Amino acid sequence: MLRLVDVTRRFGKNTAVDSVAIEVPQGQMVGVIGRSGAGKSTLLRMINRLIDPSEGSIFFDGSEVSALRGAALRSWQRDCAMIFQQFNLVPRLDVVSNVLHGTLNRRSTVATMFSMFPREDIEQAIDILDRLGIADHAPKRVETLSGGQQQRVAIARALMQDPRVILADEPIASLDPMNAQVVMDTLRRIHDEDGRMIVCNLHTLDTARRYCDRVVGMRDGVVVFDGAPEDLTTAVARDIYGADESFSESSTSTSIETLEPAYSFMREAEAAI
Amino acid sequence: MTDVSLGGTRETDTIKAGYLADMRRKRMYSGILLVVFFVLLAAGFGLADSRNAGGFWDGLSRIFDFPAELIAEAIAKGAALPANLVRYVPAMIETINIAAVSTLLGAIAASVLSLLSTRGFARWPRLIGLFRRLMDVMRALPEIVIALVLIFVLGGGPVPAMISIAIHTAGALGKQFSEVNENADLKPVEGLASVGATWMQRMWLGVLPQVAPNYLSYALMRFEINVRASAILGFVGAGGIGEELRVAISWGTGRYDAAAAIFILLFLTIVAIDQLSSHFRHRLVGTH
DSSP states (O other), X not given: OEEEEEEEEEETXXXXXXXXXXXXXXXXXXXXXXXXTSSHHHHHHHHHTSSOOSEEEXXXXXXXXXXXXXXXXXXXXXXXXXXXXXXXXOTXXXXXXXXXXXXXXXXXXXXXXXXXXXXXXXXXHHHHHHHTTOGGGTTSBGGGSOHHHHHHHHHHHHHHTOOSEEEEESXXXXXXXXXXXXXXXXXXXXXXXXOOEEEEEOSOHHHHHHHOSEEEEEETTEEEEEEOGGGOOHXXXXXXXXXXXXXXXXXXXXXXTTHHHHHHHHHHHHHHO | OOSOOSOSHHHHHHHXXXXXXXXXXXXXXXXXXXXXXXXXXHHHHHHHHHHOSSOHHHHHTTTTHHHHHHHHHHHHTGGGHHHHHHHHHHHHHHHHHHHHHHHHHHHHHHHHHHHHTSTTTOSSGGXXXXXXXXXXXXXXXXXXXXXXXXXXXXXXXXXXXXXXXHHHHHHHHXXXXXXXXXXXXXXXXXXXXXXXXXXHHIIXXXXXXXXXXXXXXXXXXXXXXXXXXXXHHHTTTOOSHHHXXXXXXXXXXXXHHHHXXXXXXXXXXXXXXXXXXXXXXXXXXXXX
């Protein structure tokens, strides 16, 4: 179980994340929504310890993750895979090498510097790529792949870590609707099949509604909504995004299939009001 | 890699086999390269050692004898240090002046040459090769050779030093500037061409704002190198701190305290230039 206790992060005078306290049970898929600058990325980066909290603590299964240092910290980072908006792969290396980077924490530095990865790892990497449907691209350089394929390579790298938590920071924000759907379907499938905990930053409501078990809404660093996707009414959404009456969900939707249901959902919501 | 089109376990096995074969080949190549590298390194060192006049291993223990003697004497005459520092300031300023003027002239020439030899910006695209070779020649000639020739013709003093450093600077900076130009965006230049601007206007208003921070950064680093270069040229009679250093550092003249003062001045100058250059670079980048 992941537990955040009054986690705060300041950058100079700005407070990016303000006393966030949430608990995520094992095996849940959580969507974090909010407009740009709401502190979603900062929150995820603190959980992975890419940045440190200014105040507060982060616990995972009883151990205080926010107090770890050195080798113990890197070991936590292995257990807590991160997927980025811009994929953050090494573009000039081939797909399999990038996936093998998921094993860096387990292997010796010298061996990895000379790309001496064990044969089983290479086979496992290709199996994971096959599971995500991109095994054909295994020997290609990452930079020759499309955005959606690159994001799936990033997911494969995350899976190679055999993580207990997967953090996804706007995984579909740089992708076209078609690829966005493939990537979100992949994440959901991993969640369903492996039972891994997934915390996913999203900036579109319909995606959060469609894929997540639970939605956390952030505004100016504060959690303003925490509940089931069904409870996320248009009024609540307007509050999260700080929008007025003119806010319409369907106009910001980037998903192909959910356009229609999201629209009908809104009409239902409006009928209820 | 393989001809098989779509997924499935049999295809995955083919992919695995293909990738592993690739990997083995790459490993073999890097292994061979590594061995060749070490063999060459060992062989080269052996050759160099055998051609060394004194013998490398015998001399190794005496490497620090001279610096030790210099520092010991400088400490012994420590009281004279402030006076020595003050005494050599004018010579240091002369050296800095030579470096500054030659960097400025060299940088102006380098900007023009680099723009003329960058594809997309060049005024005469057919002459790109000519300007590139010109910069190669300027870069290839060592400052000290040009300075020696000029001193022979013009007599000793700061002017030959300045000209020779400026020539080398134009070549060296031109190369770095043209690399900066390669990364500059062509779109603003196209925009200015669309309003009917001349080549000069396009370069001045479209390219320079993009490349100025990097130009400045390279030019300031060059300035630092040129301070050292102009100090060296003092050794061949071009004036400045180098000339003083040559006199002071000659073995057995008993003026190591003066040599130490000159080293300290040089060090302080380089530190000052480094600080100044990072300050100006940040300000220039910040305003963009």
